[in-house]
Amino acid sequence: MKKETKTETKDLKNVLVQLEEKLVEISKKLPQLPDSVGEFLVKYGPYLMILGVVMGVIGLLTTFGLIASANPLIRAGYGYGYRYGANFSIYGIVQLISMVLMAMAIPGLLKRAKSAWNLMFYASLVTAISYLINMNLGSLIIGMVINWYFLFQIRKFYK
Numbered sequence: 535m536k537k538e539t540k541t542e543t544k545d546l547k548n549v550l551v552q553l554e555e556k557l558v559e560i561s562k563k564l565p566q567l568p569d570s571v572g573e574f575l576v577k578y579g580p581y582l583m584i585l586g587v588v589m590g591v592i593g594l595l596t597t598f599g600l601i602a603s604a605n606p607l608i609r610a611g612y613g614y615g616y617r618y619g620a621n622f623s624i625y626g627i628v629q630l631i632s633m634v635l636m637a638m639a640i641p642g643l644l645k646r647a648k649s650a651w652n653l654m655f656y657a658s659l660v661t662a663i664s665y666l667i668n669m670n671l672g673s674l675i676i677g678m679v680i681n682w683y684f685l686f687q688i689r690k691f692y693k
Contacts, residue, residue: 554655561686575684576691580643583636590633594626628664632657651692654685 567575635657642650658681665674 550656550659553659557682557686558689561683561689564683567684567687572688572691575688576643576646579688580640583640583643587633587637587640590629590636594630594633625664625668628660628667632660632664635660646692648692651685651689658682658685 635653639650639653639657642653658678661681662674662678665671665677
């Protein structure tokens with residue numbers, strides 16, 4: 535079984551590398567951001583990511599219903615309050631994975647490490663999966679096009 539796992543891991547890695555290469559090719563054909571804009575995004579983006587992760591944690595707590603279950607006024611609403619108890623969904627778990635990847639990327643983004651950019655790319659793929667799970671096709675298409683446009687425009691700043 536260990537050989538199968540290594541082969542599957544290698545296959546997944548190859549698929550991710552091929553996808554990244556294809557998106558790099560597509561990105562080169564699109565209008566390029568001025569270097570000053572890219573530099574601004576790379577310089578201040580990690581700080582916005584920190585804010586995003588904090589807000590995302592609050593959003594995840596809401597998704598899981600933990601904030602509502604901790605509020606005594608809502609719990610006092612009997613049946614109403616019980617609907618907002620811990621509601622662990624697949625969507626919430628997938629979003630949690632994306633959030634963890636983003637949080638892991640922040641120190642490397644501050645150092646402009648390519649490995650941190652890779653984590654952001656993986657987080658975007660996980661986010662795309664969450665949109666697909668929720669059948670949120672508008673966010674899947676529009677959100678990912680915008681996300682990948684900016685992500686691949688700043689890729690050159692990470693070494």
